Amino acid sequence: MAVEIKDGKKILVTPVSAEDLKDIHIGDIVYLTGDITTCRDVAHRRVVEEGREIPVDVRDAAILHAGPIIRPLGD
Template identity: 45%
Template structure:
């Protein structure tokens, strides 16, 4: 099913999303990859304040290429999400509600998604140039020294994603395989 979501969004809207839904996101999302996640995780462990409040926010696992002249951002394809798995439960505990990346997530992350009623979305890997056209503004807001892995605040319009793991823990990567097997019979 195709849906449109303005973010930040309500908990009710998130809970209405189902694994397999095609969603177009409009609003503010943040970027953070491995190095930024590690720093945020360490900040939490040390009792320090995070550089951005994660409360009801979405994070896109992205390290964009440099923008060419006249562009807001360079190619903006997703990073493999499992690289953030060891940090994700802590980020969810601090209010994170949506994650955008590619690939499978650990059992611990899935349990944390369910516990915190969050959502894991996939963006199409290999479509970074096309995805960048949905990004209307991009601003580095933290960890500038990390270069492409700095945290960015993005304004997106109709950014296409697919719900992979919904707030109840239904996982498209598992159900799609089962559906395919049924079709073979």
């Protein structure tokens, strides 16, 4: 089981399956523990748009965007 309830807190433990997510709802506060893979926006784009391989297995993994995203605001 990758979901633990401790002191009323939902804690997801990686790797996480679809079954583990069935009781997670919009607005829930969820704590995450275990292995987390991070990459920048360019790496995400290469994986999705170009189908490039990444050097780690991310099946059922937590993937975190780790980089600045700055969007210019209009005048």
